[in-house]
Amino acid sequence: MTETLPWPAQNIAxxxxxxxxxxxxxxxxxxxxxxxxxxxxxxxxGAVSGPVAFxxxxxxxxxxxxxxxxxxxxxxxxxxxxxRWHRHAARVAASERWFAERGLPILIFTRMxxxxxxxxxxxxxxxxVPAPRFLWITGIAxxxxxxxILGLAQLFGNRLVAWLQAGKQDGWILLGIGxxxxxxxxxxxxVDWRQVAVAWGRxxxxxxxxxxxxxxxxxxxxxxxxxxxxGLSAPTAANPGIFSGGLVGESKMALLQELLATSPxxxxxxxxxxxxxxxxxxRALAEVQGQLDLGFPVVLKPDVGQRGAGVKLIHNxxxxxxxxxHTAAPLVVQRYAPGPGEVGVFYYRxxxxxHGHIFAITEKIFPEVTGDGRxxxxxxxxxxxxxxxxVRKYLRRFAGREDEVLPAGETLxxxxxxxxxxxxxxxxxxxxxxxxxxxxxxxxxxxxxxxxIGRYDIRFAEEADLRAGRNFQIIELNGAAAEATSIYDxxxxxxxxxxxxxxxxxxxxxxxxxxxxxxCPPARVREVWRAWRDYARTAATYPLAD
Numbered sequence: 001m002t003e004t005l006p007w008p009a010q011n012i013a014x015x016x017x018x019x020x021x022x023x024x025x026x027x028x029x030x031x032x033x034x035x036x037x038x039x040x041x042x043x044x045x046g047a048v049s050g051p052v053a054f055x056x057x058x059x060x061x062x063x064x065x066x067x068x069x070x071x072x073x074x075x076x077x078x079x080x081x082x083x084r085w086h087r088h089a090a091r092v093a094a095s096e097r098w099f100a101e102r103g104l105p106i107l108i109f110t111r112m113x114x115x116x117x118x119x120x121x122x123x124x125x126x127x128x129v130p131a132p133r134f135l136w137i138t139g140i141a142x143x144x145x146x147x148x149i150l151g152l153a154q155l156f157g158n159r160l161v162a163w164l165q166a167g168k169q170d171g172w173i174l175l176g177i178g179x180x181x182x183x184x185x186x187x188x189x190x191v192d193w194r195q196v197a198v199a200w201g202r203x204x205x206x207x208x209x210x211x212x213x214x215x216x217x218x219x220x221x222x223x224x225x226x227x228x229x230x231g232l233s234a235p236t237a238a239n240p241g242i243f244s245g246g247l248v249g250e251s252k253m254a255l256l257q258e259l260l261a262t263s264p265x266x267x268x269x270x271x272x273x274x275x276x277x278x279x280x281x282x283r284a285l286a287e288v289q290g291q292l293d294l295g296f297p298v299v300l301k302p303d304v305g306q307r308g309a310g311v312k313l314i315h316n317x318x319x320x321x322x323x324x325x326h327t328a329a330p331l332v333v334q335r336y337a338p339g340p341g342e343v344g345v346f347y348y349r350x351x352x353x354x355h356g357h358i359f360a361i362t363e364k365i366f367p368e369v370t371g372d373g374r375x376x377x378x379x380x381x382x383x384x385x386x387x388x389x390x391v392r393k394y395l396r397r398f399a400g401r402e403d404e405v406l407p408a409g410e411t412l413x414x415x416x417x418x419x420x421x422x423x424x425x426x427x428x429x430x431x432x433x434x435x436x437x438x439x440x441x442x443x444x445x446x447x448x449x450x451x452x453i454g455r456y457d458i459r460f461a462e463e464a465d466l467r468a469g470r471n472f473q474i475i476e477l478n479g480a481a482a483e484a485t486s487i488y489d490x491x492x493x494x495x496x497x498x499x500x501x502x503x504x505x506x507x508x509x510x511x512x513x514x515x516x517x518x519x520c521p522p523a524r525v526r527e528v529w530r531a532w533r534d535y536a537r538t539a540a541t542y543p544l545a546d
Contacts, residue, residue: 397423427491454479
């Protein structure tokens with residue numbers, strides 16, 4: 001006699017395949033492969049029928065693929081057409097043609113590679129792959145994939161169930177290990193290996209070391225020099241005519257005014273920008289441009305600054321207003337000396353000497369990338385063997401232009417400020433040193449009251465003129481804290497760089513001590529510390545340098 005189930009149980013048994021199918025169908029929208037494997041295990045255990053498992057998983061996978069396609073084709077493309085990214089429409093059109101030619105094998109193999117489906121199907125929708133073609137290809141691929149996964153799960157499902165029942169504790173341990181391994185692999189996939197390679201490259205290219213790594217030996221040597229020359233503040237007396245000797249907090253405009261008064265033919269015209277509000281300073285900028293006969297572009301830079309911080313080339317009133325809204329710090333407006341050449345000339349003279357000397361010359365190379373009509377700006381920077389070490393700095397400078405494709409043959413200069421910290425390339429330029437140039441720099445320096453050691457930043461048009469000591473423009477003078485920046489030549493060894501820096505600081509301490517013995521008092525440590533603290537606070541408001 002056949003046993004009859006109660007009415008509620010009969011109802012549940014009748015609807016069970018429907019609930020199972022709905023569960024598998026919805027589960028594929030979360031993790032389609034896991035849902036299919038689960039259906040296969042239940043199929044092996046006899047808990048679900050084959051048609052229910054196959055139909056629900058296949059339809060769920062196919063519907064998910066179609067949903068991603070539709071989302072990108074309609075919502076994503078509509079957003080693109082209305083956004084600022086629409087300027088890249090030409091590149092998108094080229095991608096559409098490329099996908100139309102090569103999309104078939106991509107869609108097929110993507111089904112076999114978990115993790116690649118989401119971006120591929122979104123791309124197919126965004127690039128307007130014809131819907132019938134997409135549904136036909138993905139339908140066949142999903143059908144074959146579902147059958148394969150269910151078959152493998154059914155084949156090995158019984159063994160898996162028996163193993164889990166026999167050793168639940170070991171199974172959970174291995175399951176945990178598997179989950180951790182899966183998460184670890186997912187994390188590794190998200191690592192930008194280009195950045196890892198750049199970080200590794202910086203380890204053995206000392207010119208890119210951070211200051212806290214590079215300078216400790218210099219600090220230790222300066223402490224020894226402080227003992228040798230009887231005072232840590234001796235460098236502040238190296239240039240009695242400059243606040244703190246040019247160690248920190250000196251006014252760029254004060255030094256430029258001295259140069260304009262004593263050597264105007266060799267100094268780029270400049271003025272301090274007055275005014276409190278943005279509107280007042282904008283009016284003052286127009287007045288200064290009229291008084292000094294300065295058209296655009298002009299250079300705006302902080303009156304107190306180091307390492308090229310805040311130096312920007314301004315081409316119009318809109319850029320000037322944006323700069324002025326960024327910082328309320330005292331600013332210098334200066335004529336733009338186009339060069340194109342720039343050098344840093346480090347000069348020194350002891351108080352008892354009638355003439356000084358050129359200690360070092362740095363030749364500054366402004367890196368450029370050249371477009372090929374295909375690669376984006378970001379790709380061009382990554383392809384450059386040196387620029388990639390400063391890719392973050394360059395991309396910050398050109399924020400919003402990363403995806404811009406430069407026309408074939410067009411060049412873009414990556415940095416305008418001749419500073420190593422801003423991405424300029426430095427090379428030893430002592431080949432440019434001549435008696436004529438040395439005599440001219442010495443002549444200019446001896447006209448400056450209280451100046452004995454520091455670095456001139458000079459722009460020139462012709463190398464022959466620089467060698468002859470003529471037709472160049474001084475854009476800045478730095479005092480005791482200036483460096484003989486030729487040390488950053490990539491051809492220099494770390495030992496040679498330290499040897500040059502040690503000699504430079506020996507000169508600063510020795511000249512400071514000599515001036516102190518002549519009656520020039522060094523600055524108080526408290527004054528220097530206050531100047532450094534004020535500068536650090538103000539420098540945080542400076543805009544990103546060009």
